Amino acid sequence: MSSPTLAVRDSATMLRRNLLHARRYPSLTLNLLLTPIMLLLLFVYIFGDTMSAGIGGGDRSAYIAYIVPGLLLMTIGSTTIGTAVSVSNDMTEGIIARFRTMAIHRGSVLFGHVVGSVLQSIVSVVLVGAVGAGIGFRSTDATALEWLAAFGLLALVALAFTWIAVGMGMASPNAEAASNNAMPLILLPLISSAFVPVDTMPGWFQPIAEYQPFTPAIETLRGLLLGTEIGHNGWLAIVWCLALTALGYVWSKAVFDRDPK
Numbered sequence: 001m002s003s004p005t006l007a008v009r010d011s012a013t014m015l016r017r018n019l020l021h022a023r024r025y026p027s028l029t030l031n032l033l034l035t036p037i038m039l040l041l042l043f044v045y046i047f048g049d050t051m052s053a054g055i056g057g058g059d060r061s062a063y064i065a066y067i068v069p070g071l072l073l074m075t076i077g078s079t080t081i082g083t084a085v086s087v088s089n090d091m092t093e094g095i096i097a098r099f100r101t102m103a104i105h106r107g108s109v110l111f112g113h114v115v116g117s118v119l120q121s122i123v124s125v126v127l128v129g130a131v132g133a134g135i136g137f138r139s140t141d142a143t144a145l146e147w148l149a150a151f152g153l154l155a156l157v158a159l160a161f162t163w164i165a166v167g168m169g170m171a172s173p174n175a176e177a178a179s180n181n182a183m184p185l186i187l188l189p190l191i192s193s194a195f196v197p198v199d200t201m202p203g204w205f206q207p208i209a210e211y212q213p214f215t216p217a218i219e220t221l222r223g224l225l226l227g228t229e230i231g232h233n234g235w236l237a238i239v240w241c242l243a244l245t246a247l248g249y250v251w252s253k254a255v256f257d258r259d260p261k
Contacts (some may be wrong), residue, residue: 033124035186036075038133043067043195044135051196056230061136068132069221070194073214075128076158077123077185080165083117087169110252114162121158139225148225153237157217160241161185163248170255189214213240 043051044152051063063084090109129137142150165182191205192198192214198206208214216237223230 001218005128033075033078033127035078036071036128039074040071040128041135042068049203064136064220065138065226067195068129068137069194069225070189070218071128071132072125072154072221073157073218074186074189074194075124076094076154076161077189077214079121079124080117080158080161080185081179081182082120083113083162084165084169084172084182085175087113088175089165090174091170092174093224096158110166110256111167114159117162117165118155118158121162125154125158140225142225146224150221153220153224156238156241160244160248161215163245163252165248167248167251167255170252188212189218193218210231211236213237213244216240 044067049060049063054215061106116138139147165185169178169182172181191209192212193209194214198209198215201209216233217240219228219233220230220237221231222228
């Protein structure tokens with residue numbers, strides 16, 4: 001059997017293992033999923049009228065349209081925290097040491113975690129999107145091609161942050177540290193354009209909010225689904241995703257390949 005075939009077979013086995021773990025222990029995924037849903041309901045029904053007036057929308061429905069793309073990206077960040085915890089558990093509980101002694105493709109352990117996390121992120125995004133649609137989010141002007149591009153962007157963001165989460169999990173001494181190290185994946189959307197426009201923030205803070213990874217992706221998603229101006233955000237989001245994917249892959253592989261102490 002050729003090496004690529006072995007890699008695909010072993011990666012599929014590891015993917016099945018991680019999905020079974022997620023099914024048997026759904027509480028972590030559920031807790032992380034509830035965070036963006038609760039924020040969506042909080043900002044729409046408690047702050048919606050005030051926030052909508054602040055962005056010049058005039059009613060709550062305008063703010064629903066504004067906030068949902070940001071919450072979809074925040075959902076990805078939340079879901080990947082579970083990946084960091086899962087990887088850290090594997091690293092500290094001895095299963096990785098056992099995998100090292102088995103006749104399996106070394107990269108399959110990482111790829112199983114990554115593919116499983118991306119699938120969980122997509123399912124989580126669909127669920128949060130369904131909640132958004134249930135409370136009034138509509139994208140009537142988006143074409144089929146724009147919907148496809150939006151889905152591709154979400155998958156690319158999920159891939160990028162999953163690799164970063166895998167690196168965080170492998171480098172953390174325990175699951176608690178992995179969870180804490182991955183907290184920026186939830187905090188960064190809070191200081192992006194997810195909830196308010198960047199130009200309403202203090203002048204000294206606007207460059208930080210505008211050029212961090214989440215804001216270009218959020219603005220690109222808004223442009224695809226709502227027809228707003230994308231500008232330079234499209235290529236900037238792609239550059240961020242490719243750079244984070246490469247960084248996370250190199251980081252994860254370096255830690256995984258390191259000789260055990």
